[in-house]
Amino acid sequence: MEMPRVDPFVLSKKAQLVSRLLDVLPADAVIHDAQETIAYECDALTAYKCPPLAAVLPRSTAEVSAVLAICHAMGVPVVPRGSGTSLAGGALPTADSVILGVARLTEVLEVDYADRFIHVQTGRTNLSVTGAVEADGFFYAPDPSSQLACAIAGNIAMNSGGAHCLKYGVTTNNLLGVTLVQMDGTVVEIGGAHMDAGGLDLLGVICGSEGQLGVVTEATLRILPKPExxxxxxxxxxxxxxxxxxxxxxxxxxxxxxxxxxxxxxxxxxxxxxxxxxxxxxxxxxxxxxxxxxxxxxxxxxxxxxxxxxxxxxxxxxxxxxxxxxxxxxxxxxxxxxxxxxxxxxxxxxxxxxxxxxxxxxxxxxxxxxxxxxxxxxxxxxxxxxxxxxxxxxxxxxxxxxxxxxxxxxxxxxxxVGGCLTGEHGVGVEKRDLMGYQFNADDMEAQMRVKDVFDPAWLLNPAKVFPLDTTAERRA
Amino acid sequence: MEMPRVDPFVLSKKAQLVSRLLDVLPADAVIHDAQETIAYECDALTAYKCPPLAAVLPRSTAEVSAVLAICHAMGVPVVPRGSGTSLAGGALPTADSVILGVARLTEVLEVDYADRFIHVQTGRTNLSVTGAVEADGFFYAPDPSSQLACAIAGNIAMNSGGAHCLKYGVTTNNLLGVTLVQMDGTVVEIGGAHMDAGGLDLLGVICGSEGQLGVVTEATLRILPKPExxxxxxxxxxxxxxxxxxxxxxxxxxxxxxxxxxxxxxxxxxxxxxxxxxxxxxxxxxxxxxxxxxxxxxxxxxxxxxxxxxxxxxxxxxxxxxxxxxxxxxxxxxxxxxxxxxxxxxxxxxxxxxxxxxxxxxxxxxxxxxxxxxxxxxxxxxxxxxxxxxxxxxxxxxxxxxxxxxxxxxxxxxxxVGGCLTGEHGVGVEKRDLMGYQFNADDMEAQMRVKDVFDPAWLLNPAKVFPLDTTAERRA
CATH class of the missing domain: 3.40.462.10 (FAD-linked oxidases, C-terminal domain)
Incomplete structure (x- = not known):
């Protein structure tokens, strides 16, 4: 994969960007030194590497919104990142992008056993969601192999499954609601603790969208009583x-x-x-x-x-x-x-x-x-x-x-045989060029027009999922 | 609800429309006589009534596509209709609209017991889906009270449930794939007989979208073995x-x-x-x-x-x-x-x-x-x-x-208390004016922008779901 080189213009834009990011985040939440951004150069698909322009580690939905608004205004691409365990390059940076890591968003906001849900920030790891409720006899069903490390944000982005998903369904079947921050900083609430999503089922389209539509900062998840x-x-x-x-x-x-x-x-x-x-x-x-x-x-x-x-x-x-x-x-x-x-x-x-x-x-x-x-x-x-x-x-x-x-x-x-390119790892960069094999031009256009809606400037998680020349075409 | 009167301009446009519809459909599939269109003046929410300009009863996806392309070109609104059992006015015509009824799309296209799915045209009634597989010990789980009459098309539009849905989930949990005809006549295939939807989960956003995004002509549905x-x-x-x-x-x-x-x-x-x-x-x-x-x-x-x-x-x-x-x-x-x-x-x-x-x-x-x-x-x-x-x-x-x-x-x-305006009947005209109570302006805008994508001219199922002044605003 070809990556643009960092040129002087980019450097000056970077200085400007970092200064604006430091207006809305504490100093320890903005990583811009080239020695340090290298920690974010790849995910678990290590064949592809590229350090980002900068990385930010916000602690709240408000901070995520502020970061996205700045990047949106400056036209800087953003790559959302959970724990970086993607096997398909879903969190691979481009050289001109900001990594938005949710690793510090780890709070449990509410647990409700009667309605069987837990409301968490999405940087929390999969296993620690179960950890928060297991003493009371409950668990969160989707269990990817990486569950010790992987974040709920990444599970939602890839619609992750796991060994237990035959009976209990994958992430989309256990996700009740999300707080989504759109690329322009707008915060929307989708779904909730009740049956069915309200309005258009945007929850479904967000789950599995690989960070193409927005950044999910909070999630309401179904929890289940442990079987005998x-x-x-x-x-x-x-x-x-x-x-x-x-x-x-x-x-x-x-x-x-x-x-x-x-x-x-x-x-x-x-x-x-x-x-x-x-x-x-x-x-x-x-x-x-x-x-x-x-x-x-x-x-x-x-x-x-x-x-x-x-x-x-x-x-x-x-x-x-x-x-x-x-x-x-x-x-x-x-x-x-x-x-x-x-x-x-x-x-x-x-x-x-x-x-x-x-x-x-x-x-x-x-x-x-x-x-x-x-x-x-x-x-x-x-x-x-x-x-x-x-x-x-x-x-x-x-x-x-x-x-x-x-x-x-x-x-x-x-x-x-009637199947699909990806079950739970996502398309990422790995299968981007195979999309045309599964979808015809009309099918793909329908998906890209939905991306147009949420991210008209095509700034979110660039160079993934859709064919590589798409971003330039849609931005134009 | 206020309905526009039929003026002479509309009549001449109607003659033109009917002539073009008769180019693509047999005569018995185009209903335009005022004595006959009255059969489509309401659904099961009989407090609201308005005969449509015309009604069409196509027999195939290709015919549906041809009808929509004509209406799109002429700027004629289209109201999709299953069996007309909506309790929320979901299939209520406006005076300037064409009713697109799927009642003649009743074929079973494929049954596969090993992968447990049935592929049907969506005019088929809910109960007759189970009817097609029960001799072999299978059933289709969602069972709305109106299951003897209601069409799968309407079940998908409203994301219908039923008494058995506590265990088996509602329509969205039993829907594997659809053939969707967009307002401009484009046909797209979404989902399939495999685990998870391919690409963005447009299947989720289509299910429950109340005919706002397109017309679903075929569906692949999960069937289950009957319990002992x-x-x-x-x-x-x-x-x-x-x-x-x-x-x-x-x-x-x-x-x-x-x-x-x-x-x-x-x-x-x-x-x-x-x-x-x-x-x-x-x-x-x-x-x-x-x-x-x-x-x-x-x-x-x-x-x-x-x-x-x-x-x-x-x-x-x-x-x-x-x-x-x-x-x-x-x-x-x-x-x-x-x-x-x-x-x-x-x-x-x-x-x-x-x-x-x-x-x-x-x-x-x-x-x-x-x-x-x-x-x-x-x-x-x-x-x-x-x-x-x-x-x-x-x-x-x-x-x-x-x-x-x-x-x-x-x-x-x-x-x-954290719930939702509608479980399975839909918003329709009935709850249209309450949407603002559940969603704030940002939430609603996110939904309307998705509608913009699938139906930029806002011709599909007008005057429902979204606030009444929206259509004029978005069309402008």
Whole structure:
């Protein structure tokens, strides 16, 4: 990706900008020294890097509004940033932009157990939202793998999911309201603690909009009472596609497990070497977890096991204790770390209709042969959100490019079977150039016209999501 | 509401319009004779009436697109209409508008049980969507009271709910994708059969937008396997507010019944006189229904009954057979009919956080005394969607006006406690002038700018949702 160089004009504009930012923020909230802005040069997609002009760390909606009004008046692009855990470059700066970090917006503003919501500032991390209510027996359902670090702001921007989202839905299904600051500094309230969003459902369009429409500073989130108990069963198969067919049958039968996780042989082997969870050495395994009272757990597992048996599993291992449950989950939870130990990998994030799992797994195997790159599959299978890991050697010239090309082919396959380019990581810079593959010109124009409304000067989170030449065209 | 008169200019424009419509539609699909257009003069909010210039009944997305392109080119407003069951005047014509009825768009285009969706044209009625899949053990969850007549198009426009929506969500939670025809005739595809909407979540903003943004001609809907069984329990109380508190406690405990329906004494008495379901003569009763296997039903009912007992119920009547279940539901299902037999009534539709049920029920009682009008309450209590029925005498001068004024006060109370003006009926013409009570100028501007995008000339479904002077202002 090409980045503009910092020229003298930009420097003088920068001095002016910093001075105006310091009018509305304390000195420790404005980072402009080049030695320090480098901390914001990338997110978790570290292949792309570019330090911003400056970074600001406001502590309130009012401060965010003041910052945006200044940038708007000066025509300075703004890149909102949660915790910077994006795998798609969603928080990557451009050289002429200000990073607006919400990391200091961490307050819990209200907890209401009767109406089951929590009202927080969006810099708060995902896990610490649950942390604020778990002593009272409640939790916040969406649980991305990065939940220890990732901010609610980023969860909302990417509409994040997680292992538990099969049963409880993704962020958009657990988000009741937001405070949104528009690029010109205008603050609007959208949704609330009641059923349904009031007026046009702008809440839906904001969730998953990748910082293109405004900065979300506060959120009202649904919290749920913790279930009585949970129990996983591990089901092993000697064929990927058969495991995929089993997932489709479980979903079709209408049982609603909390999670259906899928791992294939490359991931199982790496995981065993790393964590020694005692998994069988097979082509594919599923971890299916159900929740509820002992009777409900018993009943759901019986249905799942009956369906699994029609697919000739190699092994069917039901957990009978907390210990056994922990061992079954140990491997899955170590999977990404284990893969990282032995390989460089690129983690994709496409969604497909669940019935297409066998076909897509077959297609990925073929692509793997054609490109000569191994693929590990470990993903949330129940909702069709795939995360193929393409393994490559970062030190081998051409390997990354081949890997990126193959990744694009896999995502095109997802779109082809009726799926979508991204489940929860977002489009960011990573999949920007694939958008035209999913959307035709009319579809894309409809989306860009909504962006026009919220951000007419196209200053918010530039060079992402929409094709690269769009920003210049729309600004003109 | 004031309607413009038909002047000679309009008549000549009408002749021109009809001729162009007949170029793209068969003769039987263009209704322009004044004797026949009168069939479209109102919807179920019959207090407002106005025949349209013409009505068209296209049979395909292409025909809808052709009609809209013509009206767009000629600057003719279009009022989309499902089955005309709106209680808020959502399909009320203006004299200069064309009614675009989707009643002939009734095809089932695809059924997929593995991925659990059905793809239909949106003129199909709600109940006949379930009808198309029930032989195979599936159903479509949202079930508005008007489900025998109402069209999916209207369900999407109003984001309709129903008794079963506590567990399964409202329309927006069961809608996977739409084909949307914009006012200029452009056709866009939004969402699909996979997890999450692709790109900006325009699906969310379309659902519930009351025909302001485009005409939805096709929809992909989530279907679900029918549960093994269901069982209601009737719980009677000698105090409205205590019944409300019981609902809040059930929700807080995290049990998820399929339905929690509330009826108060005026409704219970009318219903008993009409249907003789054998309800106790009490201040308030709840019907709580749970679903699942026999073991699951047993367990959920036990939790609900334990919570109910902490509120000193007058009676707790668990159904032990299909017969008893039918009797418990008989009264509830006859309630609106029963009320209509003995009274004129206005049915409101506000939502509130569930914990505010006792406070709002108390507030309604006070308003009832102040205005001297009786109120019956019968509603989906579990999700806080209230339907107070204000009883009045249509033949008594001033009664309707007093009733409307009191209705506005009740809806303001809903907003005051953190709720919303409408749950599932929509704003329409009915609540148009209350929008300013829920939204400030910035909030409303954000909504109107989204309308600007999809319908820059403000031709779609005029004089509804947004304040009446808005259309002229935005068109200018």
């Amino acid at each position: 108990g949970a129990r996983p069963v591990l089901i092993a198969f000697d064929d990927n596609e058969v495991a995929g067919a089993c997932v489709a049958d479980i979903i079709k039968a209408g049982v609603l497990p909390v999670a259906i996780e899928f791992m294939d042989r490359p991931v199982i082997r790496a995981t065993e070497a790393f964590a020694g969870a005692g998994y069988p050495d097979v082509e594919a395994l599923l971890i299916v977890e159900v929740e509820g009272s002992p009777a409900e757990i018993e009943e759901q597992l019986a249905v799942i096991e009956r369906i699994a048996r029609t697919h000739d599993p190699v092994e069917l291992r039901r957990s009978n204790s907390e210990d056994e449950s922990a061992r079954i989950w140990l491997g899955r939870k170590s999977a990404f770390g284990a893969m990282g130990q032995i390989n460089d990998y690129m983690c994709l994030d496409g969604t497909i209709p669940v019935s297409e799992l066998p076909r897509v797994l077959g297609g990925i195997r073929e692509l793997s042969h054609r490109y000569g790159l191994d693929v590990g599959n470990v993903f949330h299978a129940g909702d069709g959100n795939m995360h193929p890991l393409i393994l490559f050697d970062a030190n081998k010239p051409g390997d990354l490019e081949r890997c990126e090309e193959m990744g694009a082919e896999i995502l095109k396959l997802c779109v082809e | 069984g269901a069982r209601p329990v009737l719980i009677a109380f000698d105090d409205n507010e205590v019944a409300g508190a019981c609902v809040a406690d059930i929700i807080k405990a995290g049990v998820l019944p399929v339905a929690i329906e509330f009826m108060d004494r005026p409704v219970i008495r009318a219903t008993e006189a009409f249907a003789g379901a054998g309800y106790p003569d009490v201040e308030a009763l709840l019907i709580v229904e749970v679903e699942g296997s026999p073991a699951e039903i047993e367990e959920q009912l036990a939790v609900i009954e334990r919570i109910a007992r902490t509120h000193d119920p007058v009676e707790l009547r668990r159904s032990n057979s299909e017969d008893e279940s039918a009797r418990i539901w008989l009264g509830r299902k006859s309630a609106f009919g029963a009320m209509g037999q003995i009274n004129d009534y206005m049915c409101l539709d506000g939502t509130i956080p569930v914990s505010e049920l006792p406070r709002v029920l108390g507030g309604i009682r006070e308003l009832s005394h102040r205005y001297g009008l009786d109120v019956g309450n019968v509603f989906h209590a579990g999700d806080g969607n209230m339907h107070p029925l204000i009883l009045f005498d249509a033949n008594k001068p001033g009664d309707l006006e007093r009733c409307e004024e009191m209705g506005a006060e009740i809806l303001k109370l809903c907003v005051e």
